[in-house]
Amino acid sequence: MPVEAKLEATGRPASPPLTERQEARRRRILHASAQLASRGGFDAVQMREVAESSQVALGTLYRYFPSKVHLLVATMQDQLEHMHGTLRKKPPQGETAAERVAETLMRAFRALQREPHLADAMVRALTFADRSVSPEVDQVSRQTTVIILDAMGQENPTSEQLSAVRVIEHTWHSALITWLSGRASIAQVKIDIETVCRLIDLTAPQNKP
Amino acid sequence: MPVEAKLEATGRPASPPLTERQEARRRRILHASAQLASRGGFDAVQMREVAESSQVALGTLYRYFPSKVHLLVATMQDQLEHMHGTLRKKPPQGETAAERVAETLMRAFRALQREPHLADAMVRALTFADRSVSPEVDQVSRQTTVIILDAMGQENPTSEQLSAVRVIEHTWHSALITWLSGRASIAQVKIDIETVCRLIDLTAPQNKP
DNA sequence: ATCAAGTCTGAAACTTGTTCTAGATTAGCG
C-alpha cells in the first residue's frame, strides 16, 4: 500500500499534519461557519464575517478553505460526523431494512429541522458545488452511504443494493431541498422517503439469511 | 373562478400581457442566456453580458428577471417546453411503464449531454434557487411531472404513484448533478434511473386494466 | 395630437466572493 494513500480515521486525506494552533484555527473557522449559517443560512455565511468571528485573516481563511462552498461542505462533513455518532447510539427499531433506513433518515431529518438555516446553507453548498469540490462532496456522499448501510445492517451489499442506496441518497438530498425552499411539507418528505426505501426490500437478495 | 388565477397555455401566470416588443426582448434575453450558458455553464452567464448580447440595459434585464437564478430557471422552462415537444413526437417503446419512463429520461439525458454546459447552468440554478424562486421552480417541476406521466401513459395516477414520480424526479435531478460535477459516469446514471423506475411497477394498482 | 404613467437606457454605486501584496510571526532545524 502506497504511503501517500493513507487516510485518517475521519476519511479525510492526511496531507500535511496540522500543528496544534492550526488545528485550533480550523476548528474556530468551522465553528464560526456553523454559527453564522445557523443564523441566516447560506447568505449569512460571509467570508469576511467568518474570518472576523474566528479571529483569522481573510487570506488565512482562504488558505484553509479555498472557497465559500469548500467551507460549507467541510462544515457539513463536520456535522455529519456528529450525526453519525448520535445515530449510532440509538439504532433504529424497524423490522425490515427499509423501515430502519426510513426511520434513520427521518431522524436525521428532524435533527436538521432544528437548525433549518444551517441545513439550508450546507445543502445548497453541496448541490451548488462544482468539479473543484468533487473530492469533498464525494466524501460527504460516502459518509451518508455508511450511515444508510449501517441502518440496513448490511455487511456486504450487492451492487443492486448499492444502486438502491444511491437512489435513496439522491432522493434524500433533493427532498431536503424541496422542503428547505418551501415547496414540500414535512409530511410529503416523509412519504417520499418511505416510498424510496421500498427499493431496499425490492433489491434484497433474501430477507434474512 | 377568479380572473386573476387564469393561466396561459404554457402554465405561466398571465400577469400583465406583454407588448410585441416586450415579448421580443424577453426572447432575446432567453436566447442570449442559453447561448452564453452553452459556452461556459453557470459562470459564463454574466448579467452584463446577457444584457449586452440581448441589446437591453442591465436595469431592464433585472426588470424581466429579478436575479440570475430567475433567468436561468426561466431558461430551463423554455428548454423543457422544447424537449417535451420533441419527446412527444417519438413516444417510448417499452413494454412496462417503468421501461418507458426510464427510456424517456435517458433520452432527455442524452439531449442534455449534447449541451453539458447549458445543462450545468440550468440544473445548478434550479437546485440553488431559494424561496424567492419557488413559483418558477415549481413550474419546472410540474412540467417534468407531466413528461413522466406522459411516458407512463397514466391518466389518473394514484397518490402512491405520484409519490413514486416525485422520487423519480428527485433522483433525476440529483443524478444529473453528480454526473455534471464528474462524480458519476453516464453508465451509473443509467443504472440509477432504471433502479428508481422500478418503483413505478411496484406502485401500479394493476399492470393493465 | 397631447398628456400622464409606465418603461427603457446608460452609468455609477454598492455588496460580497476572491485574489494579491508587503511585512510580521511562527515552526523546525542546526
Add this chain to the structure above:
DNA sequence: CGCTAATCTAGAACAAGTTTCAGACTTGAT
C-alpha cells in the same frame, strides 16, 4: 540561540451580481 522557509496578518484591489437614478422613449387614453 539564530537562520530559513512557511505561515499569518492587514488591507487594498478586483470581479460579478444587484441596486439606484436621472433622463429619454413608448404606450394608452382622452
